[in-house]
Amino acid sequence: MSNTKPPHGLSRNAANYGDPDFAFYLRRSFAASMGYSRVMLEKPVVGIADTASDYNNCHRSVPELVEAVKRGVLAAGALPLAFPTVSLCEPSLVPTSMHYRNLMAIDTEAMLTAQPMDAAVLIGGCDKTVPAQLMAAASADVPAVMLVTGPMLAQRFEGERLAACTDCRRYWAQYRAGTVSAERIGKIEGKLATTSGTCGVMGTASTMACIAATLGFMPLMAASAPAVHSDRLRIAEEAGALAVRLISHPVKPSEIITEKSVENALRVLLSLGGSTNALIHLTAIAGRVGVKIDLKRLDALSEETPVLVDLKPTGEGYMEDFHAAGGMIALLRELRDLLHLDCKDLYGQTLAEQLDAAPPFVDRAIIRARDKPISPVGGxxxxxxxxxxxxxxxxxxxxxxxxxxxxxxxxxxxxxxxxxxxxxxxxxxxxxxxxxxxxxxxxxxxxxxxxxxxxxxxxxxxxxxxxxxxxxxxxxxxxxxxxxxxxxxxxxxxxxxxxxxxxxxxxxxxxxxxxxxxxxxxxxxxxxxxxxxxxxVAPKRGWDKLMFEQVLQAPDGADLAFLRPEGV
Missing domain, CATH: 3.50.30.80 (IlvD/EDD C-terminal domain-like)
Structure with a gap:
């Protein structure tokens, strides 16, 4: 029996020149040119998907998050290496960011599998980035931690609180109706998004963050901490440490995306009054491991899952209120008897263990009790x-x-x-x-x-x-x-x-x-x-042509057919 250890870090995935030893020699030589010591180059590697972009306002905090992740990785004894991928921001793309979600998933999957890394931290936030990254992680099946940028803070302005983007739509509808002047709408424009982070309401970005936490890809409270809060940087540091833990105690995406965890995520979507987009994204993520979401099953769950969270666009609060009210821990505790409590997260903890260990605090103004729901049925x-x-x-x-x-x-x-x-x-x-x-x-x-x-x-x-x-x-x-x-x-x-x-x-x-x-x-x-x-008429070239030839319909998550497991 060989005592040779399996390859790790930079000794994984060598380019093939017909001489493996030369391939690793060349890699170490080029890595050394960046100033790394031989000791560092022999450590296990955590890849960090860096989605910073000058086009993506929701991700302007990503460089700071990358540095915090690196701290966590280094302190835990591994080498952090950040790499760029496609970055998607809804207001900055034509025709729409959804058109490029699958492209980002392909890019991220390719980089997770082609580059040498033992685990990864995926930094996303704006709507389509998180599902694209989770789709990629599911297909690559590389141990991966999800780190979201977090929601923006609401801005106080002339007696009310404002945050993108429900308030954007509310004021724009009033402007179209003639009840808000051009001067007023111009003032509001500069007050809707005043900090870094994703939309401050329970839109798609926040809903996907809550779903990612429910699936087990990050700590439960990591779904809601504001982008500008110091907690967000501590969460990033912990994401780096967790990724290192996954190298010696691997938990692959295919182990946590299961029929049970997906059903838990559907319960959360319904109880949040969450985004309809999240249903398409969750369907695509689940489809990558062969788990199918049935719309009729969703409807049955909706009839027995109450809406408990009072946030815009269906209520009055903002994501910072949800975080302060107890966040996902408080919500899941209310839903406890409806959930599959044996589902595990990246730490190997069951959902029951996570809820039992968490503080009992909840603010009932934001997260309602089961017997006093916002709605007795799902959203x-x-x-x-x-x-x-x-x-x-x-x-x-x-x-x-x-x-x-x-x-x-x-x-x-x-x-x-x-x-x-x-x-x-x-x-x-x-x-x-x-x-x-x-x-x-x-x-x-x-x-x-x-x-x-x-x-x-x-x-x-x-x-x-x-x-x-x-x-x-x-x-x-x-x-x-x-x-x-x-x-x-x-x-x-x-x-x-x-x-x-x-x-x-x-x-x-x-x-x-x-x-x-x-x-x-x-x-x-x-x-x-x-x-x-x-x-x-079919497009003639490029990404548009591939989408036209391969994209599935909404009930299958609008994923590309050739990226799903055979028979799904």
């Missing part, structure tokens, strides 16, 4: 019917209950350009009771499944005081948005789903009670329309 419901054979979702915790049972005429927009050109026309034939439908904005389209499902209220109706309408689409909406909005209709219009056949004047029925979404047009007329429908 998201699934819908099926002739308009959505493969499903759609609605965030009922952010919707208007009076609109839950609606049958009405629809006003259809054929894409984003059509929406932009007509939505505010004074001669638009639309009434408050109509249903607005946007099609051709799903994952197959050049639009890239944007957060356009939050269709604006037509200006002519906004001026009349209309604040909500039933809106439907095959795309997404921001986790910071609100309204009676049906999303992720599948199959999408560009895939030839029934949504492709809807025309202005058709009648559509939404029933949240029956979980139905139906197009009330007779079969013969739909057959006539289908004969005239033409599939979209």
């Amino acid at each position: 998201i419901v699934s819908l099926f019917g002739s308009l959505a054979p493969d499903g759609a979702i609605l965030k009922r915790s952010a919707a208007t209950p009076a609109l839950f049972e609606t049958e009405a005429r629809c006003m259809v927009f054929d894409g984003l350009a059509d929406l932009a050109n007509r939505i505010d026309a004074d001669d638009l034939d639309v009434k408050a009771e109509d249903i607005l439908i946007l099609k051709n904005a799903g994952p197959l389209t050049p639009a890239g499944m944007p957060e356009a499902g939050y269709l604006p209220i037509p200006k002519k109706l906004g001026r009349q005081g209309v604040k909500d309408m039933v809106r439907m689409s095959d795309c997404r909406m921001s986790g910071t948005a609100f309204g009676t909005i049906v999303l992720h209709i599948a199959p999408e219009a560009a895939a030839g789903g029934p949504l492709a056949l809807v025309e202005t004047g058709d009648r559509v029925r939404l029933s949240v009670k029956d979980r139905r979404l139906d197009l009330l047009v007779d079969a013969a007329e739909l057959d006539r329309r289908r004969a005239l429908w033409r599939a979209p």
Whole structure:
């Protein structure tokens, strides 16, 4: 039996020149040129995914976090090596950051597997970065710690608190309705995001942070500590130390992303009144290890999982309030009897052990007791019917209950350009009771499944005081948005789903009670329309072409088909 130790650190993954000894000699030589001693170069290595970017305001604290992670790694006896990857920021990308989530996942997976490292720390924050990194970690199956940048702090301004991006949308809707002046909206613009960090509400970034913690990729309280809080730097240092621990006590992503932990994450999503985007992301992450999320199972969980967290966009508080109120520990303690308590985290602790060891404090103004919930049922419901054979979702915790049972005429927009050109026309034939439908904005389209499902209220109706309408689409909406909005209709219009056949004047029925979404047009007329429908032209090159050829529909997480395990 050989006593040779398995390769570690820089002795892993050598380039192949036909002479392995020369490959390692060359690597050590080039590493030495950066000033490392031979002692340091023989230590195990922790890779640090650095997603800092001048285009990504949510990540401007990343350089400081990298340094804190390095402290933790060095103190624990390993060598930290940071490396850059794709960085995604919603406001800075065309057509949308979602279009590039899978590209970032490919980039991150390649760097995790191609470079020599024994474990990794993944630094993410802005919406699509965390799911991209967890998708990559799941596929690479390299021991990895998730470190989020943390949420921004709310800003006090003229008697109210403001933070991106629910307050952005609230004020913009008032501006469109004519109740806020151009001067006022200009002032507000500079007060919505005044510290580093992700959106300060329970949007997609914060929801994904909570889900990552629930899955076990970081300590529970690490999900909510503000970006500018000293706790965030201590969490970063601990992430480095934890990564070193994973080298001698490995826990791989495939061991913690399980059917049970994914169901726990769904419970958390529902109880937070969390972002609808998180459902697509969690589906993609779980799909990388062969765990499938069933929308009908989600709906069953929603009926028995209460909304307990009072944060915007569905409530009043901000993420800093959630952290101070007890954060994920307090929330999971309230949900304890609904959870799989034997799920383990990267420390090897069960969820039950984590909750038992944690302080008992909770602020009931932010995290409600089970017998006094914000809502007795979960924030998201699934819908099926002739308009959505493969499903759609609605965030009922952010919707208007009076609109839950609606049958009405629809006003259809054929894409984003059509929406932009007509939505505010004074001669638009639309009434408050109509249903607005946007099609051709799903994952197959050049639009890239944007957060356009939050269709604006037509200006002519906004001026009349209309604040909500039933809106439907095959795309997404921001986790910071609100309204009676049906999303992720599948199959999408560009895939030839029934949504492709809807025309202005058709009648559509939404029933949240029956979980139905139906197009009330007779079969013969739909057959006539289908004969005239033409599939979209495929892009000719690059990432757009690969997405078009491989992207899956929303119920499968809009991942790329060839990146999932065979048979999933």
